[in-house]
Amino acid sequence: MLVSNALTVAGGDVSLGEKEHGPPPAIELRHIHKSFGAVHANKDVHLFVRPGTIHGIVGENGAGKSTLMSILYGFYEADSGDILVDGRKVRINSSQAAIDAGIGMVHQHFMLVDTFTVLENVMLGAESGPLLRESADAARRRLAQLADDYGLRVAPDKMTGDLPVGEQQRVEILKTLYRGARVLILDEPTGVLTPQETEQLFRILAALKKEGVTIILITHKLREIMAATDYVSVMRGGEMVAHRHTARTSKEELAELMVGRRVNPTQRRVGSALGEVRLSVEKVSVLRRRSAPLLKDIDFSVRAGEIVGIAGVSGNGQSALLDVLSAIRPIDEGRIVVNGREITPRHPSDPAQLRDLKVAHVPEDRHRLGLVARFSAMETAILGYHRRARFNRGPFEFSQDLPAIERHCRALMERFDVRPPEPFIKSANMSGGNQQKLILAREIDQAPTVLLVGQPTRGVDIGAIEFIHRQLLDLRDQGCAIVMVSVELDEIMALSDRILVMFDGRIVHQVDNEDADIQSLGLMMTNAYDKEKHPPAAGARGKRGAP
Amino acid sequence: MADFFLLAVLTLDATLRVSTPLIFCAMAGIFSERSGIIDISLEGKMLMSAFVAAAIAAVTGSPWLALAGAVAAACAMALLHGFACITHKGNQVVSGVAINILASGLTAVLGNAWFQRGGQTPTLDASSRFMPITLPMADTLGQIPIIGTIYKHAISGHNGFVYLGFAVVPLTWWILFRTRFGLRLRAVGENPQAVDTAGLSVTALRYRAVLMCGVLTGLAGAYISIAQNAVFVRDMTAGQGYIALAAMIFGKWRPFHALGACLMFGLLDAVAIRLQGVHLPGIGEVPVQFIQALPYILTVVLLAGFIGKAVAPKAIGTPYVKER
Amino acid sequence: AEIKPAVVFDMGGKFDKSFNQSVYDGVERFKKETGIGYRDFVVTNETQREQAIRKMAQRGRSPIIAVGFSQAPAVAVVAKEYPKLKFTLIDGVVKLPNVQSVVFKEHEGSFLVGVLAAMASKTGKIGYIGGMDIPMIRAFGCGYAQGAKYARPDIQVIQNMTGSTPSAWNDPGRGTELAKGQFDRGVDVVYAAAGATGIGVYQAAADAGKLAIGVDSNQNYLHPGTMLTSMVKRVDVAAYNSLKTAMDGDWKAGVQAMGLKDGGVSWAYDKYNKSLITPAMKAKVDQAEADIIAGKIKVHDYRTDNACPN
Amino acid sequence: MSDQTRTLPRWIDIGLIPLINVAMALVVSGVIILAIGENPIDAVVIMLHGALGYEEGVGYTLYYATNFIFTGLAVAMAFHAGLFNIGGEGQAYIGGLGVGLAMLGLDHVLPMGLLIPIAILMAAAGGALWALIPAYLQAYRGSHVVITTIMFNFIASALMVYLMVHVLIEPGQQSPESREFAANAQLPFIYQVLGWFGIPMAKSPANLSLVWALICCVGVWFYIWRTKWGYELRAVGFNERAAIYGGVRPARVIILTMCLSGALAGFVGLNEIMGVQHKLLLDFTAGYGFTGIAVSLMGRNHPLGIILASLLFGVLYQGGADLAFDVPNITREMVVAIQGLIILFSGALAYMSTPWITRLYFRLHDGATPSDPPKPAHEEA
Ligand SMILES: Nc1ncnc2c1ncn2[C@@H]1O[C@H](COP(=O)(O)OP(=O)(O)OP(=O)(O)O)[C@@H](O)[C@H]1O
Ligand SMILES: Nc1ncnc2c1ncn2[C@@H]1O[C@H](COP(=O)(O)OP(=O)(O)OP(=O)(O)O)[C@@H](O)[C@H]1O
Ligand SMILES: [Mg+2]
Ligand SMILES: [Mg+2]
Numbered sequence A: 001m002l003v004s005n006a007l008t009v010a011g012g013d014v015s016l017g018e019k020e021h022g023p024p025p026a027i028e029l030r031h032i033h034k035s036f037g038a039v040h041a042n043k044d045v046h047l048f049v050r051p052g053t054i055h056g057i058v059g060e061n062g063a064g065k066s067t068l069m070s071i072l073y074g075f076y077e078a079d080s081g082d083i084l085v086d087g088r089k090v091r092i093n094s095s096q097a098a099i100d101a102g103i104g105m106v107h108q109h110f111m112l113v114d115t116f117t118v119l120e121n122v123m124l125g126a127e128s129g130p131l132l133r134e135s136a137d138a139a140r141r142r143l144a145q146l147a148d149d150y151g152l153r154v155a156p157d158k159m160t161g162d163l164p165v166g167e168q169q170r171v172e173i174l175k176t177l178y179r180g181a182r183v184l185i186l187d188e189p190t191g192v193l194t195p196q197e198t199e200q201l202f203r204i205l206a207a208l209k210k211e212g213v214t215i216i217l218i219t220h221k222l223r224e225i226m227a228a229t230d231y232v233s234v235m236r237g238g239e240m241v242a243h244r245h246t247a248r249t250s251k252e253e254l255a256e257l258m259v260g261r262r263v264n265p266t267q268r269r270v271g272s273a274l275g276e277v278r279l280s281v282e283k284v285s286v287l288r289r290r291s292a293p294l295l296k297d298i299d300f301s302v303r304a305g306e307i308v309g310i311a312g313v314s315g316n317g318q319s320a321l322l323d324v325l326s327a328i329r330p331i332d333e334g335r336i337v338v339n340g341r342e343i344t345p346r347h348p349s350d351p352a353q354l355r356d357l358k359v360a361h362v363p364e365d366r367h368r369l370g371l372v373a374r375f376s377a378m379e380t381a382i383l384g385y386h387r388r389a390r391f392n393r394g395p396f397e398f399s400q401d402l403p404a405i406e407r408h409c410r411a412l413m414e415r416f417d418v419r420p421p422e423p424f425i426k427s428a429n430m431s432g433g434n435q436q437k438l439i440l441a442r443e444i445d446q447a448p449t450v451l452l453v454g455q456p457t458r459g460v461d462i463g464a465i466e467f468i469h470r471q472l473l474d475l476r477d478q479g480c481a482i483v484m485v486s487v488e489l490d491e492i493m494a495l496s497d498r499i500l501v502m503f504d505g506r507i508v509h510q511v512d513n514e515d516a517d518i519q520s521l522g523l524m525m526t527n528a529y530d531k532e533k534h535p536p537a538a539g540a541r542g543k544r545g546a547p
Numbered sequence B: 001m002a003d004f005f006l007l008a009v010l011t012l013d014a015t016l017r018v019s020t021p022l023i024f025c026a027m028a029g030i031f032s033e034r035s036g037i038i039d040i041s042l043e044g045k046m047l048m049s050a051f052v053a054a055a056i057a058a059v060t061g062s063p064w065l066a067l068a069g070a071v072a073a074a075c076a077m078a079l080l081h082g083f084a085c086i087t088h089k090g091n092q093v094v095s096g097v098a099i100n101i102l103a104s105g106l107t108a109v110l111g112n113a114w115f116q117r118g119g120q121t122p123t124l125d126a127s128s129r130f131m132p133i134t135l136p137m138a139d140t141l142g143q144i145p146i147i148g149t150i151y152k153h154a155i156s157g158h159n160g161f162v163y164l165g166f167a168v169v170p171l172t173w174w175i176l177f178r179t180r181f182g183l184r185l186r187a188v189g190e191n192p193q194a195v196d197t198a199g200l201s202v203t204a205l206r207y208r209a210v211l212m213c214g215v216l217t218g219l220a221g222a223y224i225s226i227a228q229n230a231v232f233v234r235d236m237t238a239g240q241g242y243i244a245l246a247a248m249i250f251g252k253w254r255p256f257h258a259l260g261a262c263l264m265f266g267l268l269d270a271v272a273i274r275l276q277g278v279h280l281p282g283i284g285e286v287p288v289q290f291i292q293a294l295p296y297i298l299t300v301v302l303l304a305g306f307i308g309k310a311v312a313p314k315a316i317g318t319p320y321v322k323e324r
Numbered sequence C: 001a002e003i004k005p006a007v008v009f010d011m012g013g014k015f016d017k018s019f020n021q022s023v024y025d026g027v028e029r030f031k032k033e034t035g036i037g038y039r040d041f042v043v044t045n046e047t048q049r050e051q052a053i054r055k056m057a058q059r060g061r062s063p064i065i066a067v068g069f070s071q072a073p074a075v076a077v078v079a080k081e082y083p084k085l086k087f088t089l090i091d092g093v094v095k096l097p098n099v100q101s102v103v104f105k106e107h108e109g110s111f112l113v114g115v116l117a118a119m120a121s122k123t124g125k126i127g128y129i130g131g132m133d134i135p136m137i138r139a140f141g142c143g144y145a146q147g148a149k150y151a152r153p154d155i156q157v158i159q160n161m162t163g164s165t166p167s168a169w170n171d172p173g174r175g176t177e178l179a180k181g182q183f184d185r186g187v188d189v190v191y192a193a194a195g196a197t198g199i200g201v202y203q204a205a206a207d208a209g210k211l212a213i214g215v216d217s218n219q220n221y222l223h224p225g226t227m228l229t230s231m232v233k234r235v236d237v238a239a240y241n242s243l244k245t246a247m248d249g250d251w252k253a254g255v256q257a258m259g260l261k262d263g264g265v266s267w268a269y270d271k272y273n274k275s276l277i278t279p280a281m282k283a284k285v286d287q288a289e290a291d292i293i294a295g296k297i298k299v300h301d302y303r304t305d306n307a308c309p310n
Numbered sequence D: 001m002s003d004q005t006r007t008l009p010r011w012i013d014i015g016l017i018p019l020i021n022v023a024m025a026l027v028v029s030g031v032i033i034l035a036i037g038e039n040p041i042d043a044v045v046i047m048l049h050g051a052l053g054y055e056e057g058v059g060y061t062l063y064y065a066t067n068f069i070f071t072g073l074a075v076a077m078a079f080h081a082g083l084f085n086i087g088g089e090g091q092a093y094i095g096g097l098g099v100g101l102a103m104l105g106l107d108h109v110l111p112m113g114l115l116i117p118i119a120i121l122m123a124a125a126g127g128a129l130w131a132l133i134p135a136y137l138q139a140y141r142g143s144h145v146v147i148t149t150i151m152f153n154f155i156a157s158a159l160m161v162y163l164m165v166h167v168l169i170e171p172g173q174q175s176p177e178s179r180e181f182a183a184n185a186q187l188p189f190i191y192q193v194l195g196w197f198g199i200p201m202a203k204s205p206a207n208l209s210l211v212w213a214l215i216c217c218v219g220v221w222f223y224i225w226r227t228k229w230g231y232e233l234r235a236v237g238f239n240e241r242a243a244i245y246g247g248v249r250p251a252r253v254i255i256l257t258m259c260l261s262g263a264l265a266g267f268v269g270l271n272e273i274m275g276v277q278h279k280l281l282l283d284f285t286a287g288y289g290f291t292g293i294a295v296s297l298m299g300r301n302h303p304l305g306i307i308l309a310s311l312l313f314g315v316l317y318q319g320g321a322d323l324a325f326d327v328p329n330i331t332r333e334m335v336v337a338i339q340g341l342i343i344l345f346s347g348a349l350a351y352m353s354t355p356w357i358t359r360l361y362f363r364l365h366d367g368a369t370p371s372d373p374p375k376p377a378h379e380e381a
Helices: A002-010 A065-072 A095-100 A118-123 A132-150 A165-178 A195-210 A222-228 A251-259 A318-325 A351-356 A366-370 A402-415 A432-445 A462-477 A489-495 A518-525 B002-034 B042-060 B063-087 B092-115 B147-155 B160-178 B180-190 B192-197 B202-228 B240-250 B255-275 B288-303 C019-034 C046-058 C069-081 C106-120 C135-151 C166-170 C172-184 C197-208 C235-248 C279-294 D010-035 D040-052 D055-080 D088-106 D112-141 D145-168 D190-196 D209-226 D228-238 D240-245 D250-277 D288-298 D303-326 D333-348 D354-366
Strands: A027-036 A039-049 A054-059 A080-085 A088-090 A103-106 A183-187 A214-218 A231-236 A239-245 A277-286 A295-303 A307-311 A333-338 A341-343 A359-362 A450-454 A481-485 A498-503 A506-512 C006-009 C039-042 C064-067 C087-090 C099-104 C125-132 C156-163 C189-193 C211-216 C227-233 C254-258 C265-267
Touching: A027 A065, A039 A065, A039 A231, A054 A065, A054 A222, A054 A251, A065 A103, A065 A183, A065 A214, A095 A103, A103 A165, A118 A132, A118 A165, A132 A165, A132 A195, A132 B160, A132 B180, A165 A183, A165 A195, A195 A214, A195 A222, A214 A222, A222 A251, A231 A251, A239 A251, A277 A318, A277 A481, A295 A318, A295 A481, A295 A506, A307 A462, A307 A489, A307 A518, A318 A333, A318 A450, A318 A481, A351 A359, A359 A432, A366 A432, A366 D240, A402 A432, A432 A450, A432 A462, A450 A462, A462 A481, A462 A489, A489 A518, A498 A518, A506 A518, B002 B042, B002 B147, B002 B160, B002 B180, B002 B202, B002 B240, B002 B255, B002 C172, B042 B063, B042 B092, B042 B202, B042 B240, B063 B092, B063 B202, B063 D333, B092 D010, B092 D288, B092 D333, B160 B180, B160 B202, B160 B255, B180 B192, B180 B202, B192 B202, B202 B240, B202 C172, B240 B255, B240 B288, B240 D145, B255 B288, B255 C172, B288 D112, B288 D145, C006 C019, C006 C046, C019 C064, C019 C211, C019 C235, C039 C046, C046 C064, C046 C069, C046 D250, C046 D303, C064 C069, C064 C235, C069 C087, C069 C099, C087 C235, C099 C235, C106 C125, C106 C135, C106 C189, C106 C211, C106 C227, C106 C265, C106 C279, C125 C135, C125 C166, C125 C172, C125 C197, C135 C156, C135 C189, C135 C279, C156 C166, C156 C172, C166 C197, C172 C189, C172 C197, C189 C197, C189 C227, C197 C211, C235 C254, D010 D040, D010 D288, D010 D303, D010 D333, D010 D354, D040 D055, D040 D303, D055 D088, D055 D190, D055 D209, D055 D228, D055 D250, D055 D288, D055 D303, D088 D112, D088 D145, D088 D250, D088 D288, D112 D145, D112 D250, D209 D228, D209 D250, D209 D303, D228 D240, D228 D250, D240 D250, D250 D288, D288 D303, D288 D333, D303 D333
Parallel strands: A039 A239, A054 A214, A054 A231, A103 A183, A183 A214, A307 A481, A307 A498, A359 A450, A450 A481, C006 C039, C006 C064, C064 C087, C087 C099, C099 C254, C125 C156, C125 C189, C189 C211, C211 C227
Antiparallel strands: A027 A039, A027 A080, A080 A088, A231 A239, A277 A295, A277 A333, A333 A341, A498 A506, C227 C265
């Protein structure tokens, strides 16, 4: 693997502590503090990044990684603390200042103008004169040169919005290089990429490193840290808790550093006998107008008493699949039968109807789907079930039965240990984990016979993860049919009876839990798995497997 | 036939005259909305500047001072809009409504207080207004059939503002699509975060855009009160700001398309004046009210997507709040 | 006797250079001559008419002059409530024992300016621009056309109305456009009966070097050289007389129709337009005036049958 | 965004800050009055006396307030569903047309007891109809309701002019007005009703539609915060995607809400046509639809706040009329200007004062200064 070659190149015997020797760090942060209201997002953070290295930063959701990088890029100003670039103290109070200091950043969500061409995006803010033509000519020349230097090739006159994400990311990188960045920050760059694109990216990063560019890489995927970085720093609860030489640490150690204690993955219990088919999906496709279909020929079924896990790199159609199963999105081809109700392109259903069929749905994106931030907790607790007779009263049930709703909410909060157990609190003011528990409580409380659940533990602390996993397994044992989408392979492995792997809008593999191991699942997710356990064939797709 | 031709040319002539304030305002709207700031206060800014122009012209007798005052007044209103929408991230529609109502009230109050004529300004004499310009050799060339006629009757003899209005359209296009400022302005209306991370100030860009908008609405206002007319009367813009807004949407936020829409609405108006009471064969007498409402109806139809989808700048209407 | 007069102007406002302003001139003259002041108010919305008139009545004002036909319903209501006070309605009719209604034979005056317009026109085409499309304004145009045809049977008269709402009285921009539209069609004399909208018409005529005819008050001074004349409707006299008679104690209720005979309407001839009126024109129009007063010429009033003879 | 930023107490959020906003608007208005050479203090005294100092003035204040309650509720209703209804003016116009047509057709046929519910229905139907098309286009075609409702104001006005001038005008009449309705098609005035109970009151246009306005306030409050439909409406307004997830159909909610909003605006027609003018005429809406925006913003989109804001605007309108009457230099448009300022300060600049009030409050309260001033919590019951 190319990246590991890169590792050996830089893998000298450097003592981490002796930063006095050799060239000054490319970036040094001292005593950085940053608060948002009551949230102390960065507490006394120290970091130095050696020039010409790839430095990884890991940490749980909300650990303060992005905040730190935003401070470095002048998006936020630290409440206190110093930033040194190449040993010189600088004041970075705007993105412009960061650019001037030679820092470039590729954001989690791309900062591109979709309706502009690549060329226009690249020169935006770095034009060479008041007229566009001269700037464009200069930019075109420089792009050609960058392409030669780093193998970063993009068509300068293509509309950015029409490019695939991997190429858009390349535009982002080009933008920073165009501005003369010597330090490149990438915040979760691989979350949206396909495996091939990820691999491309790491190849580019290696090339950049060879040219002396310093890279800070934020990712949740310890695999990538191990493969691509020279050093790694760990953040927890806003603090920098450890720094390691990548070569001298392990995934297990990093995981433990991240959460602050030993992690015991949930132990799967083998399920009882399977019941009847509750959900069957037959040749379902969702088409898009100009690009490849979102879903193509999806075909599977789920029985009572089993959990079917959907694995895959995010962005391969899992979200669309949940939308389709919960009838939020209509299908273009095929047929879904859920609890006896047939859904076809001509006879679409809707979420309300499915709920009446005892199909519950814990959405992937709780902020945007699962709750209304400005509703009170008790209002959130009935979302989707607000038309039920038990929550309304009077002739035609014209009036909401507030006392009944409040009682209901209290009961849910108690059963699922939602804190604070306060029905009148605004949903937005609950912490992420508690929001997730409330949503889960709402859906599970209806005793569903089919449960659709997306990323059940995203952004949830470890204690809650265990609790949520237990709830899901209990529900399965009571005979519910569960479809679970997750990007966490460990979670998939820990809960699913059967695992479907999605790639590029299709289901590419299906395995029983007993036959699955993380290694081969990883290969399957990148569509590089070969049944006869032969090494992956050298082709356009999946030249290399996942590390 | 020759008569009909002349009539058509003269209708064209009138079209140019009545389209001019629409053109200025539509270009103004393009600057503002392309930068992401909804501007339904074109009407109010135009009214305010029309008043200030007439008031200054009446007092000083200088049309140039009046013009400067008009532009300054419209810019002041534009800055107010910017202060509310950019600095304080207020609701852009609400701010626009407020400015329209404020302008309607304030012009009448001040007009009455200063001139004691129920909100009117005194009538201006020729020396304190902008008068039509006869282009060189209009009469000589006018002898040539067709082309000459068009030159003499439709092209020559307009107010300087009319020519300026037509010059402003390619200028707007050029600024938007051929200059650095235009690139940044369009970017900030599509994705302000991209602009911010590119090291540019979203606030400064948007303020510059609303100022451009102010300058152009100021020209429109001055045209109405001290060029097209010689007096300011209460609410004299009579909804033209809204028509310009409609034209801008109709033109999908593009200068030349918007120009086309302005000319079409202007033509409707010019024709409406000439069609009044005329019986059309087969149709009978078209109610004037119908023709007057036509721009609004057409806009609704367009928005309904029957003519083609109008795609607004993506970030329009949302104040920019720094977030990761 | 002691009187406490009040005036309620209509929406155009007392400086419309036309109808309302003429009333204003009348009451100002009265004020200057007698030293008796008055209260006034300009209405700006429908409910205010009644409110304003009643307020004047509550404060014991009398006579209360209400300007414009739109005030008729309001006068009718308030006059009933205050039978002891005197009300004068100008340009409209309310039949109550304490209301004096003054109306004018605008068609007669318009006939005379029509004669002048036809004789002054070189192109044989003259124009008329009305304000709000109501029968009274049609009557202006109808009288004008009859006069023009009387002077020159082959004359062509182009008529336009500004609009159908009260804002038609207050839209000089549209007045300008309408006038230009008529000039484009060959008109070289235009008569406007359109309140403040007329300002735009006269301006357009002055800008284009065409002739224009003013209305209601003498507007010749506006653009000397292009204002051919004005059809003067002596609302100022009506207002003045109302106050004067009230002071002298001979104020009478009832309808007064003022025409050429009573000096209620006339055409303006002064230093500003002397040069535009040839002796022939003057002779012709004087003749016509005499004939109308004598009853030899009958000017048709549009309002009697909502039609205009061709 | 942060979950735990500190929130201000409700009394500051929905009491103090709106008051400060209005105060700022009034201070600027005072400066304008000074600038035209009058004394703002005197002006306030005249205004307050004119609006509240005598029975007729109070009656006029209530009459204006009635209109503002209707249009304010209309704006608020749509606002809770995330819609901005600027079309109150046109909806009121067509609502009035509905009332007028019904009364012209039926006033000699039916007794008042039947005409009143018919008028209410017709006003609602007219207003709802005029909101329906923009609502449909927003729901199914994605065309923005702000622009379409503005356009519909103009279309309503053209339509009314056409109808009044060519169809409904009373023959022989100078101005475009219909005939006057028979007495049984005229809503009783408040002074008449009080008169029946032997309580004398000066004549004024305040009429029974004020009672209907108050009923509407209660109805709107109940609908938005106490019914499942209101729940869905707010869900769509706050987070449309979550609403879809929850089985709500936003398109339906948008259409229903806009129709209700239009109906509320249409009741201006009830007040004006059946209550005060007693005939169909032009321009009876007189900008009340636009004022509704100010009223709703000031009242924080809550019926109780709307009642208070309507009274304030009633005072402004009636007091402003008296002011214009007594101080020749100040015309009625002063009220329009003040209204513009109130919309500016309570709407567009609503949060201008929030940062320093937050800072001040927390400094006084516990000496802490949050670096990130919170947006005020929103208007829930
Ligand atoms: N990249 C870095 N940025 C900021 N501080 C760092 C960085 N790397 C190391 N440190 C800090 O420098 C000090 C010395 O670190 P170093 O890891 O060399 O010590 P060590 O004794 O060698 O430990 P280990 O044996 O775990 O590597 C520690 O306090 C560490 O937290
Ligand atoms: N603009 C903001 N306002 C308020 N709080 C914020 C803001 N930005 C971040 N926070 C809070 O600061 C903390 C750190 O957030 P940050 O985004 O830096 O975490 P992260 O490590 O990047 O997490 P993730 O892995 O989810 O990207 C979180 O509690 C977050 O809620
Ligand atoms: Mg060490
Ligand atoms: Mg992050």
